[in-house]
Amino acid sequence: MPRFQRKKITADAAGIKHGYRSGLEKRTITDVEDHDLAPNYEATRLEYIQPETRHTYTPDFHLSPHIMIETKGRWTVDDRLKMLYLKEQYPDIDFRMVFQNAAQKIKKGSKTSYADWCDKHEIKWASKQIPEEWYLDVYQDIAEFGEVKIQEEKDKPKREGGRGR
DSSP states (O other): OOOOOOOOOOOOHHHHTTSSSHHHHHHHHHHHHHTOOOOBTTTTOOEEEEEEEEEEOOOEEEEETTEEEEESSSSSSSHHHHHHHHHOOTTSSSEEEEEOOOEEEETTTOOHHHHHHHHHOOOOEEEOOOOOOHHHHHHHHHHHOOOOOOGGGGOOOOOOOOOOO
């Protein structure tokens, strides 16, 4: 009689089951909570227009009315383009990046790192975790404009199709 074999679960599947996609996102959630802030992980969606098509962006962390933080391990050319579109179409929002490795090159053989690219495009970035100064910016933004109002899960409309990322 064959023994029951439990199906092995991948790290990505385990992360999604528990509400995150990477160890960096999990560490960032813990770090944000340690600073007495609600992480609001993927709680906001912003529509943006890529020439000729409409898309939706779900930032990883919407911590205050004007500050959104995206965590990235691998940052593809499509992701970088999306960030430029968002920055242009939402000038009142301060998009900030937290990289697993900010020194990673944008492509093989390139001299430009993720950090260099962000500097060139005036996007604040950090490596491995959110810097303390950013938390001060978040607290100041909340004091000035109030906390982010996030729609309760039960009140959110049902999503159709894929993730839209």
